[in-house]
Amino acid sequence: MSETVADDTTTSLQAKFPSATLRESLDHPAVNVPVGEAVAVLEWLKDEQGYDFLVDVTAVDWAENVSPRFTTVWHLYSTAKHTYIRVAADCADDADPVAPTVTQLWPAADWHERETFDLMGIKFEGHPDLRRILMWDGYPHHPLRKEFPLAGIETELPDIEVAEETEAKVIAAPMMGGPFVASNKGEMNMTDAEPRAKDESWNEKLPKPE
Amino acid sequence: MVSPNQDVAFDNKIEGDIVISRLDAVINWVRSNSMWPMPMGLACCAIELMGTASARFDIARFGAEVMRFSPRQSDCMIVAGTVTYKMAPHVRRIYDQMAEPKWVIAMGACASSGGMYRSYATLQGVDRIVPVDVYVSGCPPRPEALLDALIKLQDKVKRSPSLKNLTA
Known part of the structure; x- marks a missing residue:
């Protein structure tokens, strides 16, 4: 290889x-x-x-x-x-x-x-304008790095006013039942198998690790 | 809904020009049958929203054909698509700019719950930032489902105590 x-x-x-x-x-x-x-x-x-x-x-x-x-x-x-x-x-x-x-x-x-x-x-x-392009300015993480969990890390919303008004936050997404990853090796019957989250480190049964 | 009240006497000289009803019923009748949507089209659901507005499904039959791209002229925000955290504050600001009374339809799985996007970038349901009146399932929902949501929203508006809300 x-x-x-x-x-x-x-x-x-x-x-x-x-x-x-x-x-x-x-x-x-x-x-x-x-x-x-x-x-x-x-x-x-x-x-x-x-x-x-x-x-x-x-x-x-x-x-x-x-x-x-x-x-x-x-x-x-x-x-x-x-x-x-x-x-x-x-x-x-x-x-x-x-x-x-x-x-x-x-x-x-x-x-x-x-x-x-x-x-x-x-x-x-030497880049003329090295700003974030997909995530918002001020986002503290780099999401495709290996240590970053798929679900995300809790942070503040980009807009402070809206965050105060709605009390909403950027939360770690619930992993149970998604994202939709099914085995591609053929040992699973695709009609019976529910696609499972690859990262089951926490879901509705296992609490979220601190 | 609006029918002459037989118990009330009326002058036969103006008969036919006066209809007696409850103010609530009149206000709600007006509101529910001219519900101008704010099309918050953020993903593929917006294509179905366009289909709903077009000739075959014709949302104009329900008085909601006037898609207003100004929040100040619209009554009902149809959140059609995936709301990212980057977009979420803008959705909320546009909602804040809409004049009362205002309603929100969360169209499709993404707007209702984040859908299949269980990820760091996606708001897990638009109800975290705006109050949602009707949720529509589907990925994307068919135009009939959106029309049904609109009818349900109209029913909700028709049941609301509008006069009390106005004078409160």
């Missing part, structure tokens, strides 16, 4: 950037690069190799006690060659991960990086 995919681009990429290594992949060519060289590699791929389309900027949280914990991932597409390439870089700091911005290469990176910052907490250095 450590397959790699190489093509002409990765070969010449490794010749040009000796620190780049092939990354495990089952579909497209993929490389790991040091985070300091990421922008140079992406710029080279864009200008010299024709990977002109930034498909996605995202990140991986490997787990709380793993180091390096966060990996930023860029997916590029060449509209001339019709091929993809994946570039990944481990972020140096596990508590406060930082990655370089690529907004100067692809303006489309702006909102992708804001989303990655919002949900994973990766700070993109």
